[in-house]
Amino acid sequence: MLDVLEALARAGDAGAAKAILNKSTPDLKPVAAMVTFTLPKGQDLTSASWAVLTAVSTAKLSPDIGATLIASLAQIARITECTEFEKRLAALEGLQQ
Numbered sequence: 001m002l003d004v005l006e007a008l009a010r011a012g013d014a015g016a017a018k019a020i021l022n023k024s025t026p027d028l029k030p031v032a033a034m035v036t037f038t039l040p041k042g043q044d045l046t047s048a049s050w051a052v053l054t055a056v057s058t059a060k061l062s063p064d065i066g067a068t069l070i071a072s073l074a075q076i077a078r079i080t081e082c083t084e085f086e087k088r089l090a091a092l093e094g095l096q097q
Helices: 002-010 014-024 045-057 063-096
Strands: none
């Protein structure tokens, strides 16, 4: 099929030339710009979330990056919660022995 498209492209068929280019070049995906953002250290996840929202509202971060950061903070909260439950459970099991 590529031979047929190549022949048509050489004959001046713009559609065939475009089809060859589409098949021979990879689709380029947009690359997100890297953003540097410092979260407050030593504070809770709520303070960090407010810092992200403040950065979005003052146009220091784009809304999509802000949403990604808040989702990451929510995931950290879930992981922290599971770790704390494991520690509490281990302590309770130690008391029962």
